[in-house]
Amino acid sequence: MNLVIQSTGPLSADHHTTLVALARGSRVTPVDANAVRIAGADRAQRADVQTYCATHELDYAYVDADRQLRDFGLVAMDMDSTLITIECIDEIADFCGLKAEVAAITEAAMRGEIKDFNESLTRRVALLQGLDASALERVYDERLQLSPGAERMLAGAKAAGLKTLLVSGGFTFFTEKLKARLGLDFTRANTLEIVNGKLTGKVVGEIVNAEVKARTLRETCAALSIEPTRAIAMGDGSNDLKMMAAAGFSVAFRAKPVVREAASVAFNHVGLDGLLRLF
Template sequence: MSLILQSPAPLSANDIDAVRAIAQAPTLAPRAETVAAADACAALTPALREALDAYCGPRSIDWAIVPAGRKLSDFKLVAMDMDSTLITIECIDEIADFCGLKAEVSAITEAAMRGEITDFNESLRRRVALLKGLDASVLDRVYEERLRLSPGAETMLRTVQALGMRTLLVSGGFVHFTDKLKPRLKLDVTRANTLEIVDGKLTGQVLGEIVNADVKARTVQEVCAQIGADPSQAIVMGDGSNDLKMMAVAGLSVAFRAKPVVRAQASVAFNHVGLDGLLQLFAH
């Protein structure tokens, strides 16, 4: 197994030495100012995970233990959640802000993402119902005024696309946003929920099948089948509990700025570096 350290700031020699000792790595050498790597380290155990988190977390260092010898190009698909993963906002919370209900909707969103509300369909319907009567032009305002890509998103996508990997954006959010991001970022496939709009107003209803955890996992598997890839050749990136099922079918799962339940189950967690941290985990 290989150990990778990354940080937004330069890594100190003291931090590199300390982590090398914790992980029982024969060597841990700087690869760049903000990246260090070891070709061998101890197997990841709960105790080692706890020790690495305890040391690295307060120092804004992200660590990862990944299979040695793998290349990024061995993977065929990068699948991403949208809200709070590819982008920095939760779109439904920002939409709700335009009708003065952001706090109420955000509370439901947070509980759902932490896994405290287990019925995602019901939580989405409850939130969307609160938007009834809102002018649909608000959706464009959220996209133009509030939607921002997460750090490193464009660099990560350009690199994996140049390697011939396919990209999937699968979201429990809304097609109004995925449809705009698809051409902007040259994404291959997108899937999300459709808000019903009648006479220019949101009706408070969602049309068709809701994209929940099961649908996300199924979509990853379907896209893998379409491109002739095994799910083990998929990388899945997410932040909330409704991403866990699609992360479980993938060969590599990345928890990005994620809830604790997701960090605990993911292959890798990026709490400090951007999405382009993916590019440091494996040789290209």
């Protein structure tokens, strides 16, 4: 295995020496100023490596030494708090004075404390009834920001020949804008019902929950004539777990504990472009 260590800033030589010893690796090779690759790392040393990295705010990942990014054919991403920094529904709710109430439900759902995602989404969307649909545009224009490294990650994935899928329990208003802005290949999300310029408090059609996310990943792979094992899935909440399990490699991005535990790797500090340094 290769052990890839990443930091948000330059990695000192002291880190190199300590990490090679902790990992019982054979040699260390700089990837760039902020990352190193340790060859021949012993996964039995993971607990020690994890403790050291947590103490020094480093991200680590064990990766098969012969794996390359171009071996994959698809990168599938969650939207809210993964590709972008916000939870769109929480910011929409702010325009009707209900952000705290909606955000509490969102947080509980993402931690996995509310098991029925459909119910949690239905409850939150119902609170938006009567809100002027122009609030969606304001959220996009005034509050939506891409996560650090998002554009670099997408450019690197595309250069390696991967297609891109944005699959979200959020809303098509935002996924479609991001698809056009970022040149994404596929998107799937929920559609908010709008009548006479107002949100009705309802979602039109099938709700994109954990099962639908996983199914969308598999269907997209089938359309690309690749196996799901050649997909990378990135997410942060419990409703991403089934999609991540269906993929051959998964990244927990600044994620809830239950997601970090299940993922192939976790990025708690570095940006989404950390993906490019792994292979």
